[in-house]
Amino acid sequence: MRRTIGACLAGATMALAGxxxxxxxxxxxxxxxxxxxxxxxVLGEKIFADTTLSASGRQSCASCHDPAFAHSPANALAVQxxxxxxxxxxxRKTPGIRYLATNLPFFFDSEGTPVGGFFWDGRxxxxxxxxxxxxxxxxxxxTTTSACRAxxxxxxxxxxxxxxxxxxxxxxxxxxxxxxxxLRNVALRQALxxxxxxxxxxxxxxxxxxxxxxxxxxxxxxxxxSALKFDDxxxxxxxxxxxxxxxxxxxxxxxxxxxxxxIDDVIAFLRTLSDGYAP
Ligand code: HEC
Numbered sequence: 417m418r419r420t421i422g423a424c425l426a427g428a429t430m431a432l433a434g435x436x437x438x439x440x441x442x443x444x445x446x447x448x449x450x451x452x453x454x455x456x457x458v459l460g461e462k463i464f465a466d467t468t469l470s471a472s473g474r475q476s477c478a479s480c481h482d483p484a485f486a487h488s489p490a491n492a493l494a495v496q497x498x499x500x501x502x503x504x505x506x507x508r509k510t511p512g513i514r515y516l517a518t519n520l521p522f523f524f525d526s527e528g529t530p531v532g533g534f535f536w537d538g539r540x541x542x543x544x545x546x547x548x549x550x551x552x553x554x555x556x557x558x559t560t561t562s563a564c565r566a567x568x569x570x571x572x573x574x575x576x577x578x579x580x581x582x583x584x585x586x587x588x589x590x591x592x593x594x595x596x597x598x599l600r601n602v603a604l605r606q607a608l609x610x611x612x613x614x615x616x617x618x619x620x621x622x623x624x625x626x627x628x629x630x631x632x633x634x635x636x637x638x639x640x641x642s643a644l645k646f647d648d649x650x651x652x653x654x655x656x657x658x659x660x661x662x663x664x665x666x667x668x669x670x671x672x673x674x675x676x677x678x679i680d681d682v683i684a685f686l687r688t689l690s691d692g693y694a695p
Contacts, residue, residue, distance in 0.1 A: 488512035494612025
């Protein structure tokens, strides 16, 4: 599955991730026990579960990327907690990483759309860079604001913050874009989108189809009563938000692209993308 960043989205949230839908998770998501791992992978799996590597001594990779939940968090928090006392809040939702081996290195395709890379903004070009990035900027570092809402995460154009590649610093047109995550195991995720804004697939999909037709349902209102759309982006980047492709290509009061029943149909399909899915 191709994983584009770019083309996106935005609003109170941007990338399609998705989950929840009241899904019970766990056991069905566990990989088969008889898989053969190389010696190196066995060692890596031990490190993955090693809590002594963390500042608190209580957290491992698996604490956030839980194998029983398709390597995504076992809880419904929008962002996970970490740090020496386990009370520092990350700024982005923890992604599921089970099928990351199929993730492409970061590149621009022939239409200029950014594709692949690691992290929500694709800032790490490959696994090695991703490991370096973690050393420089832990996902558990505290956010600069306390308000959970409207953290104004700019996405792709923040890549330069890590000083690994400064190439996108001037690409204001990419501000607000986030990597599109794999939908594999999406029904096992309990927080959705890069900022964990939604808890259920129903809410995430309803947001997608009503964002433009019923904006006042999703955004705060201005003094004159109109909805303050895309308020999680700095005002100068709000025009970047995709409003030309379905289901966003509608105006206020128009009929949403999907009915409530059709949303349920899509959710029924998304559930089939879970490992071990049984009809
Ligand atoms: C406190 C929670 C937490 C812990 C602990 C944690 N991660 Fe993550 N992980 C995250 C978050 C949040 C992101 C997304 C960060 C971003 O996009 O800026 C992430 C992203 C990733 C990604 C990139 C995923 C993608 O789709 O691009 C990989 C790979 C990863 N983590 C592996 C690890 C490994 C290996 C460890 C242990 C050394 C680890 N993580 C520990 C929360 C955590």
